[in-house]
Amino acid sequence: VTWPNPTDVGEVYRPAEDSDLLAGVAADRTSPGERVLDVGTGSGYVAAAVAGTGADVVAADLNPHACRAARDRVETVVRADLVAPFRAESLDRVTFNPPYLPTPTEEERDDWMGRALSGGPTGRAVIDRFLDDVGRVLAPGGEVLLLASTLAGVDEVASRAGEAGFSAVAVAEESFPFETLTVLALVR
């Protein structure tokens, strides 16, 4: 994992074990020519791994510093709140390594790194909003790859995905001292 743009340290999420797990799974499951969106792309690490498969990749993030950093790795970068600006049924695959750290309201940081990490009190605030809308942009037969952590509750994320009309299957898992990371594949 190499850091693309030293001037952005502190404002852009540095690729870590979660980035690596999602990037590997996403690259393995993507076919050339697929239309893929990497939501919350940060440095563009996951998007670049997927682009390496010959897919047609768009990277998106709310953080303008992340958008700038990602441009070093990915051709098409869009500043966006989750999947809001994307057209209905326009994507074959959506990947997301979301902010998932449970954070009490009084400990919320009002900066871009806070936005990269905090999932609100449950850890699932951003994930829940994502699940509410991602079904709209997915083409028939499409798949969402969502990184989930025991810190935010993998079963709770899978069950929320179920309420949004998806079935969820764990396709990769890695354990660390303080959390287990799972990549959930969501299909309708």
Ligand SMILES: C[S@@+](CC[C@H](N)C(=O)[O-])C[C@H]1O[C@@H](n2cnc3c(N)ncnc32)[C@H](O)[C@@H]1O
């Ligand atoms: C845990 S970081 C993951 C970064 C990168 N995908 C990786 O795996 O290294 C979460 C990313 O989601 C972005 N993010 C948070 N809220 C967002 C939102 N509402 N819309 C788009 N991106 C968002 C953050 O700016 C951050 O880049």
